[in-house]
Amino acid sequence: MTGTRIRVGICGYGNLGAGAAREIEKFPDLELVAVFSRRPVEIAQDVPVVRLEEAGAWKDRIDVMVLCGGSATDLPEQGPQFARDFCTVDSFDNHAEIPSYLAAVDEAARAGGRTSIISAGWDPGLFSLMRVMMGAVLPEGMTQTFWGKGVSQGHSSAIRALDGVVDAVQYTVPDHRVMNQARSGEPLEFTAGERHTRLCFVVAAEGADTGRIEREIKEMPNYFAGYNTEVHFISAEDLLTNHSRLPHGGSVIHSGKTGEENVHLMELLLKLDSNPEFTASILLAYARAVYRLHAQGEVGARTVFDIPPVFLAASSRDTLITDLL
Amino acid sequence: MTGTRIRVGICGYGNLGAGAAREIEKFPDLELVAVFSRRPVEIAQDVPVVRLEEAGAWKDRIDVMVLCGGSATDLPEQGPQFARDFCTVDSFDNHAEIPSYLAAVDEAARAGGRTSIISAGWDPGLFSLMRVMMGAVLPEGMTQTFWGKGVSQGHSSAIRALDGVVDAVQYTVPDHRVMNQARSGEPLEFTAGERHTRLCFVVAAEGADTGRIEREIKEMPNYFAGYNTEVHFISAEDLLTNHSRLPHGGSVIHSGKTGEENVHLMELLLKLDSNPEFTASILLAYARAVYRLHAQGEVGARTVFDIPPVFLAASSRDTLITDLL
Structure with a gap:
């Protein structure tokens, strides 16, 4: 698939960035082209390590930048900064700050004509999606989230x-x-x-x-x-x-009622041996989605709530419909 | 919310249709305006029961028709027929026939300038969605579906x-x-x-x-x-x-690997006291989605894979982002 693959950059090489660099080989339509880091780092992959300040020079050579910095200090700065020059995905997880972070990334992405998806890990991310879908489907009910062990x-x-x-x-x-x-x-x-x-x-x-x-x-x-x-x-x-x-994991549990007394349980359960590798894998699936969204002409910042699931999969829509619907 | 509510018709009044008619009151932005039936039926709701042949006269009075007929003989005929005059949702569940059913509904919906979502129950439906998302996120893995008890x-x-x-x-x-x-x-x-x-x-x-x-x-x-x-x-x-x-229920279980030996389990589990009432509730959430899709100018037949989750929820996108992301 070389030549047609989505060119991915990874920004930040802690546990999450290293996980993304390792897992990308399982995504046949994605290709790692460079790792961006504040400090010099040793990486296992045969791609250049570029200093963060020089990232701008790569804006035509990268389709999606996977932002793997921390939510406390890295992303509030890097999110909006990179969103102007690159399509980006991140796992920003400071729940209380999400609306203002989304607004800042959205403004930058629109200014640069790019597309971003924020907070695309497992919580926020997949768990958030389940909270929305479960509540939509069984409105007379209650959703509770448990994390761990x-x-x-x-x-x-x-x-x-x-x-x-x-x-x-x-x-x-x-x-x-x-x-x-x-x-x-x-x-x-x-x-x-x-x-x-x-x-x-x-x-x-x-x-x-x-x-x-x-x-x-x-x-x-x-x-x-x-x-x-x-x-x-x-x-x-x-x-x-x-x-x-x-390791990590957790459950989103929604218990709802229909009719007079019929009770329904919906639960998404995760048991993860490696939190950073799992989060990195979600980011890579959303990197594919943001590329497709951008290719359709969409501009600005999105959340997992905005993304049609078909955009996440490697297979074509027809194949998904035949094999998985 | 009267006046701005989405006007819903229910076509077919077996277990599923009766469930939809009951559950719709839990969806504050949906309003039942008529039940369509081949035979005269007694219904608990204070809305007209209309003979199926006269449905055409209702095409300007209904925003979304929820098709509650069976997949063996009703939907193959009613799906394409109604999709020309109405926005529709259904839970067509004959897996092998889905691609040809989708094509027939799509053609009719395009001819009539309408929008449909097919196969929007729990399997096909929510379980299908999970199969796509789990496989996208952990490509080195296996998904297996269990039904029951x-x-x-x-x-x-x-x-x-x-x-x-x-x-x-x-x-x-x-x-x-x-x-x-x-x-x-x-x-x-x-x-x-x-x-x-x-x-x-x-x-x-x-x-x-x-x-x-x-x-x-x-x-x-x-x-x-x-x-x-x-x-x-x-x-x-x-x-x-x-x-x-x-009663019904089941699990979609995806077990996948990252790195050398890290194993991750993702499982969506359902335990349902009433299969028809739960399926009806999903149909109503997708009725809301098809209305919004149509309002945005989209035309043709869609599957659950194509729908951004934000379209399913009663709350606004901003509220979802603040409360559930």
Whole structure:
């Protein structure tokens, strides 16, 4: 398929970018042409590593830029900046900031005549899609989202930023009793804090006050306050040996009613060995979609809600209809 | 919202049509204006029942016609016929015939300048969507669909058509051992017959040869041959008391790999107390979508693969982005 493949650039080479660079070979119509990075990085693929400042020179050689930076500081800046010169996809996951981020990327994309899809991971992303579809189909019902068991990289970083902490891993663990209640159709609404426990494994610096660290974790607003939080201090070796993988998963559970008393359960369940590799794979499917959207003349920023599913698949519409409908 | 609501007609008043007529009140932007039926029917709603032949006179009074006839004989005729004069949605479920049915509806819709969405139930429909999305996101993987435990109305009818059968109900039952194997990521492919058992409850006519009936069921091509089929003869009273509800459900299970050895499970699970009411609810969400598609100037027949999810929801795009992304 060389020559007709969609030319992809990857911007950022952390866990997510490295995952995208590895997984792209499973997408027969996509081709990695360059990796863009702030710092020099060693990569396994035989493509150039380009300094971020020089990305502009690549704007005619790349069809879609996959933005793999973090949502805290990288994407708020890079999203709008790249959207002017490139079609982009990203997994921006700061829920509260999504509307303003979307507006900024949309404005840049329109100014440059390009197309972007934002927040296209699994949550936000696939889970968001399911929340919309489940609620549309069974309006008399309730949707609840459970995350885990899995490593939350944002929460792990928040712990690492505390004084006296050398390293840390935080697992989000859903409460299975509450999950089963959500599945049963009981009209109970739980806060995120009631649905989840936060389990923290922390390596403290020698001589650090572990009582103070534990308190600071448990009281951290937005991240841990309001959650049942457990803190365990362990050795650096234990952390490396037993907590260095990045599994994740979760469920979107919608329980709805029809007629007088008929109850229906819809659930999307994910169990992921590698959160970054799975998220990277979703981004690549949406990279294909944004290319097609742009080829149809659409301009501006979109979300997963706006994309016809046919755009995600490698196969033609006719093949999908014959084989999968 | 009166006055701005989408004016809906329901064509056919069996289990599915009656379900749609009941559930429409949960869709605040939809309004039932008439039921169309071949035969006179008693309906609970305060709207006219119109004979099918007179439907043409309603073409300016209805925005979307929800076709609730059967896939064996009703829809192949009614689908293309109504698609010329009305925007339509249906749950046509004869998988092998979908491409030719789509072509016929598309031609009629284009001739009449209308818009249709076909095969918008749960399978085909939501399950088809999941098969496309899961395969797009994890291309190195395998998708398998399991149905049940639930009543298959097509299979029940096929048994009822046999000589000496007074009534019958057929349950499709998935093999949980095989389901768990599909979830585990083992690259095993099973035939539909290996994945499911067919459990038949049959009321035989007095003096009928039950041995012959059992043989005819088990050897029926497409329906039962190749499946592990159990036949139980019971009384008419037992059938009425214990087998008159229409529950169903199932799972789409996709197990895929990333990297060298990371395994990911994606599963959409449905547990439905009432198959017709749930299917009717999906049809109503897609009725909303076809109305919006048509309002944007799109003409012709579409499938669930072609519809941006935002079109299914009652809420505005901005609200969905703020609340659910």
